[in-house]
Amino acid sequence: MSGTDPVGASAGELLDERDAQLLRTLRECHELLDPMPESLVQRSLFALAVENVDAEVFRLAERYRLEAAGARGGEDGEEARVVTFDSDSLTVMIRISELGGGVRIDGWLAPPQECRVELRSGERILNTGVDAEGRFVLDAIPRGLAQLVVRLGESLTGVGGQSILTPAIVL
Incomplete structure (x- = not known):
């Protein structure tokens, strides 16, 4: 990531595997602690x-x-x-x-x-x-x-x- 221009780069180019793992963990916490209501989709x-x-x-x-x-x-x-x-x-x-x-x-x-x-x-x-x-x-x-x-x-x-x-x- 040292050669990536942070101003011109897309969000995907700025994230590495560690960031992706942190986001997955955060999603799992939200799904466990504050799940989407069952009727929301309907x-x-x-x-x-x-x-x-x-x-x-x-x-x-x-x-x-x-x-x-x-x-x-x-x-x-x-x-x-x-x-x-x-x-x-x-x-x-x-x-x-x-x-x-x-x-x-x-x-x-x-x-x-x-x-x-x-x-x-x-x-x-x-x-x-x-x-x-x-x-x-x-x-x-x-x-x-x-x-x-x-x-x-x-x-x-x-x-x-x-x-x-x-x-x-x-x-």
Whole structure:
């Protein structure tokens, strides 16, 4: 390294085997003491999969658990989560209920309008229509990270207007 010009040299030319070993040891320490979260890759893929860069994004407005009501559930009652997302033009409320090994989502749009809702969960994309009252249902959804995309002005098979995206949530 004595003959290498430090100003004009690339980073690779300035590193020797001792430096490379030190960097490998440092990487091993980080992997052991502060490993990458398991969901980081999946969350990053969700972010990269957004088709419409100019799409409006929902804000998570409220998240809470309903108390076990016992009305439709078993002996222990039914436990559900209600999550509300809002944007400048639309509010979406979803109720997430246990359903066998997965979940069921009952959702409502305000103001109500017919359109299409897409649920992205891992490699799966589920589509459903929203009725004139703004209601939609998605059944038999596997647990895991998921994201809703509301396709305004779009029927189940048509091409439409603006898309509104929720942040990814854990079902």
